[in-house]
Amino acid sequence: MNYILRRLGFYFVAAWASITLNFLLPRLMPGDPADAVLASAQGRLDPSTIAAMREAYGLSDDPLLVQYWSYLQGLARLDFGISTAFFPSPVMDVVQTGLTWTLLLGGVATIIAFVLGTLIGVFSAWRRGGIVDSAVPPLALFIGSFPYFWLATVVVFYVGFRWEILPEAYAYGLGLSPAFSWQFISSVMTHLILPALTVVLVSLGGWILGMRNTMVSTLSEDYVSLAEAKGLSQRRVMLRYAARNALLPNMTSFGMSLGFVLSGSLITESVFNYPGLGNQLVQSVSLRDFPLMQTLFLFITISVLAANLLVDLLYLRLDPRVRT
Amino acid sequence: MGNDLRKGASDKVASMMAAEMDRRQVFLRGAALGAGASAFAATLGQTGYKASAQATIEGMVTVSEQQRQTWIRNFNFLIPGGTFLWPTDNGIYEPSMIASRITGEITPWLAESFEYTADNLSLSLKYRTGVMWSDGTPFTAGDVAFTFNLLKDNAGLSGAGGLRNVLGITSTVEAPDDTTVTFTFTEVYTPGLFDILAQNIVPEHIWSTIEDPVTFLNENPVGTGPFTEIPIFESNYWELRRNPNYWQADKIGIEGLRFPILGDNDTAQRMLIGGEIDWAGNFVPDVENIYVAEDPENHGYWFPSTGDTVHLHLNTEAPNTPFADVNVRKAISQAIDRTEIVNLAMYDYTTPADSTGLSGGYPDWKDPAHAAAPWVTMDIEAANAALDAAGLVLDGDVRTFNGQPMEFELLVVNGWSDWNQAVQIMADNFAEIGIQATVTPLEQTVWQTRVQTGDYTMSIGWSSGGVTPFNFYRGIMSSQTYNPVGTSSPENWARFVSPEADALLDQFAATSDLAEQQRISSELQRVYAEQAPAIPLFPGPQWYEYNSTRFEGWPNEENPYCVPSTYSGERLLLMTTIRTKAATTPTT
Amino acid sequence: MSTTPVKDATLTPNGKPLLSVRDLRVQYMTARAPVRAVDGVSFDIAPGEVLGLAGESGSGKSTVAQALLRILNPPAVIAGGTIDFQGRDILAMSDRELEQFRWQDLSMVFQSAMNALNPVMTVEDQIIDTILSHRAMNETRARKRARELFEIVGIDPSRLHSYPHELSGGMRQRAVIAIALALQPPMMIMDEPTTALDVVVQKEIMQQIEDLKNEMGFSILFITHDLSLLVEVSDRIAIMYAGQIVELAPARELYERPLHPYTQGLLNSFPALTGPKERVTGIPGSPPDMAAPPSGCRFHPRCSKVRGFHARLVPPLTEVEPGHFVACHLYTSPDGPPDGGPG
Ligand SMILES: Nc1ncnc2c1ncn2[C@@H]1O[C@H](COP(=O)(O)OP(=O)(O)OP(=O)(O)O)[C@@H](O)[C@H]1O
Numbered sequence A: 001m002n003y004i005l006r007r008l009g010f011y012f013v014a015a016w017a018s019i020t021l022n023f024l025l026p027r028l029m030p031g032d033p034a035d036a037v038l039a040s041a042q043g044r045l046d047p048s049t050i051a052a053m054r055e056a057y058g059l060s061d062d063p064l065l066v067q068y069w070s071y072l073q074g075l076a077r078l079d080f081g082i083s084t085a086f087f088p089s090p091v092m093d094v095v096q097t098g099l100t101w102t103l104l105l106g107g108v109a110t111i112i113a114f115v116l117g118t119l120i121g122v123f124s125a126w127r128r129g130g131i132v133d134s135a136v137p138p139l140a141l142f143i144g145s146f147p148y149f150w151l152a153t154v155v156v157f158y159v160g161f162r163w164e165i166l167p168e169a170y171a172y173g174l175g176l177s178p179a180f181s182w183q184f185i186s187s188v189m190t191h192l193i194l195p196a197l198t199v200v201l202v203s204l205g206g207w208i209l210g211m212r213n214t215m216v217s218t219l220s221e222d223y224v225s226l227a228e229a230k231g232l233s234q235r236r237v238m239l240r241y242a243a244r245n246a247l248l249p250n251m252t253s254f255g256m257s258l259g260f261v262l263s264g265s266l267i268t269e270s271v272f273n274y275p276g277l278g279n280q281l282v283q284s285v286s287l288r289d290f291p292l293m294q295t296l297f298l299f300i301t302i303s304v305l306a307a308n309l310l311v312d313l314l315y316l317r318l319d320p321r322v323r324t
Numbered sequence B: 001m002g003n004d005l006r007k008g009a010s011d012k013v014a015s016m017m018a019a020e021m022d023r024r025q026v027f028l029r030g031a032a033l034g035a036g037a038s039a040f041a042a043t044l045g046q047t048g049y050k051a052s053a054q055a056t057i058e059g060m061v062t063v064s065e066q067q068r069q070t071w072i073r074n075f076n077f078l079i080p081g082g083t084f085l086w087p088t089d090n091g092i093y094e095p096s097m098i099a100s101r102i103t104g105e106i107t108p109w110l111a112e113s114f115e116y117t118a119d120n121l122s123l124s125l126k127y128r129t130g131v132m133w134s135d136g137t138p139f140t141a142g143d144v145a146f147t148f149n150l151l152k153d154n155a156g157l158s159g160a161g162g163l164r165n166v167l168g169i170t171s172t173v174e175a176p177d178d179t180t181v182t183f184t185f186t187e188v189y190t191p192g193l194f195d196i197l198a199q200n201i202v203p204e205h206i207w208s209t210i211e212d213p214v215t216f217l218n219e220n221p222v223g224t225g226p227f228t229e230i231p232i233f234e235s236n237y238w239e240l241r242r243n244p245n246y247w248q249a250d251k252i253g254i255e256g257l258r259f260p261i262l263g264d265n266d267t268a269q270r271m272l273i274g275g276e277i278d279w280a281g282n283f284v285p286d287v288e289n290i291y292v293a294e295d296p297e298n299h300g301y302w303f304p305s306t307g308d309t310v311h312l313h314l315n316t317e318a319p320n321t322p323f324a325d326v327n328v329r330k331a332i333s334q335a336i337d338r339t340e341i342v343n344l345a346m347y348d349y350t351t352p353a354d355s356t357g358l359s360g361g362y363p364d365w366k367d368p369a370h371a372a373a374p375w376v377t378m379d380i381e382a383a384n385a386a387l388d389a390a391g392l393v394l395d396g397d398v399r400t401f402n403g404q405p406m407e408f409e410l411l412v413v414n415g416w417s418d419w420n421q422a423v424q425i426m427a428d429n430f431a432e433i434g435i436q437a438t439v440t441p442l443e444q445t446v447w448q449t450r451v452q453t454g455d456y457t458m459s460i461g462w463s464s465g466g467v468t469p470f471n472f473y474r475g476i477m478s479s480q481t482y483n484p485v486g487t488s489s490p491e492n493w494a495r496f497v498s499p500e501a502d503a504l505l506d507q508f509a510a511t512s513d514l515a516e517q518q519r520i521s522s523e524l525q526r527v528y529a530e531q532a533p534a535i536p537l538f539p540g541p542q543w544y545e546y547n548s549t550r551f552e553g554w555p556n557e558e559n560p561y562c563v564p565s566t567y568s569g570e571r572l573l574l575m576t577t578i579r580t581k582a583a584t585t586p587t588t
Numbered sequence C: 001m002s003t004t005p006v007k008d009a010t011l012t013p014n015g016k017p018l019l020s021v022r023d024l025r026v027q028y029m030t031a032r033a034p035v036r037a038v039d040g041v042s043f044d045i046a047p048g049e050v051l052g053l054a055g056e057s058g059s060g061k062s063t064v065a066q067a068l069l070r071i072l073n074p075p076a077v078i079a080g081g082t083i084d085f086q087g088r089d090i091l092a093m094s095d096r097e098l099e100q101f102r103w104q105d106l107s108m109v110f111q112s113a114m115n116a117l118n119p120v121m122t123v124e125d126q127i128i129d130t131i132l133s134h135r136a137m138n139e140t141r142a143r144k145r146a147r148e149l150f151e152i153v154g155i156d157p158s159r160l161h162s163y164p165h166e167l168s169g170g171m172r173q174r175a176v177i178a179i180a181l182a183l184q185p186p187m188m189i190m191d192e193p194t195t196a197l198d199v200v201v202q203k204e205i206m207q208q209i210e211d212l213k214n215e216m217g218f219s220i221l222f223i224t225h226d227l228s229l230l231v232e233v234s235d236r237i238a239i240m241y242a243g244q245i246v247e248l249a250p251a252r253e254l255y256e257r258p259l260h261p262y263t264q265g266l267l268n269s270f271p272a273l274t275g276p277k278e279r280v281t282g283i284p285g286s287p288p289d290m291a292a293p294p295s296g297c298r299f300h301p302r303c304s305k306v307r308g309f310h311a312r313l314v315p316p317l318t319e320v321e322p323g324h325f326v327a328c329h330l331y332t333s334p335d336g337p338p339d340g341g342p343g
């Protein structure tokens, strides 16, 4: 358990560093959120209005340490300040509307792509030169080589807009309210299909290739030969001995992908008008909503750390060698 | 992109939309290819933008106005920055009167009449009886007085247009009885009338209990407007339905308004083309082919040029520039090919500006006598002659001033493609008169700071506007809006002051006699045409598309009863005119 | 002195062989050219016999072993020959038959115990999955059997739940042997079971193998390049050079009277396990490139007794004395080419 303590310590320090940077950066930059709003109001705001707004944003002239302390207290309460684009709504209220959807879309797409790609990679390597191996990986790589944006736009246009086979926008049907009802859940699922599908399509090739490569080198390991020699079933040799070990190096990339789910679905969300954090990030940049932007960046950083922690824990479970 | 012209102060999505431009191109090309494929249309699933499965949406007008990634409940329209939901003001809440920029008419709304005292130092307004707040409480003049005092007491709240200037010279706002409100002023300033009339009114019985109105979200608004009820509010969709207590119930021909999330201009446009939007305020390129042609019967648009006029600002106080010389300014103006700008940068959605600088938003004010000065018509020869006469001799390809070559930066906001295209054309034009302009795109905040503090020589930019030409001329040639280079100046970026205009503006602000004001306005136009304080390029068109499949009574060129854009302050006129078509089958 | 061609020879000393390999050819189909790692190998193993297989590194010993179990990895292909095990042709077996045959009839101790164990499974799981896939036995019984096996190979059964990396090198090797014993097969292949271990552990394990063999009576194909070790444990010894068997003889005989210059060189390069330490001479030159092996006698470039025709003619494996086979012109045509051509 020494290992896990060490890792936890590392993540704690990393999280603290990013939280502190998040605090310092905007304060080291010239200007403040009021300036951003000032710019968007095309300079027609009264000076007294600006002063009052500065106050409303909670911008203070307290010593940095005092500000830092109240910033940390705010974080503990999940209080990330006030959004300027949605003033005076708290940033967290804005983020909340997108968080679930990004996690759902990114999570589902990443997991499906990973699982599917890994299975195909395992099988391709196992039957090297077979039908699957000669057809699927090249095809997946070919599809993956399309510019994602183009692919997604084509899908939106034909499947969603022209043929109206599946919804091409939103996380669920307009007019529905979140509820534990079949109507709502099925709506969420049908709305998930197209955006998730496009992500899976373009990322599948990478997973297949990654898994196929590690699998091929694992297959020449002695313990795989021994397993075969022992007369174990093909399935058991392939999965329990070869794939199980080949999976380990790929877990790290899986963790990274999971970690970047928050930021990675930017284009997907934008093309499919999916109400996630990626869209919010684009919006916060264009509206110069610095508090929202900062919070999103913090979320992204923390999610990368969390995903890596998750992978570390998974490793702990999957690889007995790291346990000691 | 054209969107920035759309709605002066509150348009912040412009730069984001610029990024969408490429995508739209892809999409539109796809649209052309896919027309045939639509025959395969299947209806296996409920498509994204299709109607709600729960409530009936018959009689609900689908609107494309705000482009947000998520809806957040905020109906406090008194806070600055336009972060509240549309249409909180001039929708849920109402003004005293509505002055139309297209008809020039003033429509009494909550107020029935106004009257200045002879010295113009006091104004009294008469309000209707029988108006109710949506919660059933009667509306009174007390609510009006409360609203203005609330604004006066809270610097963090912004008022309609230039209201904060008016509040600065307002000593009291009182309601002596339930139908009368009296303003007293410390100095005479009659143009403030329109800011007062346009201010929307909030209910005292609700807002008087609010501790801090600047951070108040007003999640459950109580207004006097035609639509006040919010039966559903989700982050991707909300509805605004009829006020059960509306005082002009007989004028309401629709059930309400509905707002699907429209993340960006591309999405909005796709829905518009698909016939799912009834009322939009979007920039659409090549609107005839892209939108109207889809359904010529029902798809309509109208882009009245009532927005503020876009100008080329020449900093008269920039070192080593000859811009203080009126003849140089006029010569530069004569070099500009406005027809090409309007054609290429603006898709011919507007017209070249005239020599009054006034847009189409001043029908009762513009004096044709001053509209056709020669310096707004392209004439390279005359321009060169004038510059020669001004002593700016050519040295090779470039003229010199005080021995310095006339090589200047021409500032523009990065990503605003219509402006970028316009400055590119101008830079080419200027080369023909020996001025080398380097187009310099800047981030909006940076650009803003530079033009406001006078750290520039040439820049494209907007101008001020209002119901009367007063604000426009005050903002472009008055000592009251002048700030020296180095001091931030929200208006008058050219740092131009005309003593003659100053006097005229003072006269204008001192009278409440409309005929007198119009006479003075003519004089101001003369001064502008003589002085060319800034170089007018084109009036900003107002974007407006409608779909008459389900609703009728839309304003258009044949029936121009108000400025029709969603973001227009006159939208209540539209909302209380359109009605559901009688024979309409339920919408999908 | 008879010169019986190899195909007709009885390579077993007496009785019916357990395993009979004839003319086995394995090639690694590399991009450059096929590497003929095993090129016409024939031998028999009698029940209970220990056949030693020795040769320099890269001579093809492990390839032979893997071919016997048909666990060669791509790009290796079996290009020819037959492998007969108790009357069944291993090379003709279907996947199902093969699964049955493996371990049940022929098990193997891998060259490197470190790599032979699955790092993410406990040793116990790696034993019982072998048992369970061949025997109709419940898990509890299989676990009991695993304990027995650990006791047999001399590891504390409490270590059964360990992962491979938690065991010492010696224990790992014993665990691998335990796995090989799991089904009590009539024959085992031991591919350098002790090379990676220090001398003391090496000795212990060799002793263990001896004891087990004596107790259980299985045949062993014992592979090593350590000839002196082989002499101790083997009944007969085969010497491989460049994919071919160049000498095959009873252990003592080979040790005392090596015929092939290569064998002589090999014997010189190892100090005897017992007895006085001699100077290690070794064999000059390096093993040939198997993608393009030397013509004629493959050893001729390194042979001190080489004659011109050795480069042209392949010496057949010939029984020069009863039970002593050698493939060397010195014994089959000492006076020149058999056709009497120029030497
Ligand atoms: N995957 C491969 N591709 C190409 N050639 C190979 C491959 N594996 C083995 N070889 C070649 O086959 C020959 C025999 O290899 P093998 O492993 O059977 O030798 P060995 O006698 O067991 O050697 P060692 O004593 O080092 O274990 C070698 O020359 C080697 O270069």
Ligand SMILES: [Mg+2]
Residues within 6 Å of the ligand: C061, C062, C063, C111, C191
């Ligand atoms: Mg080997």
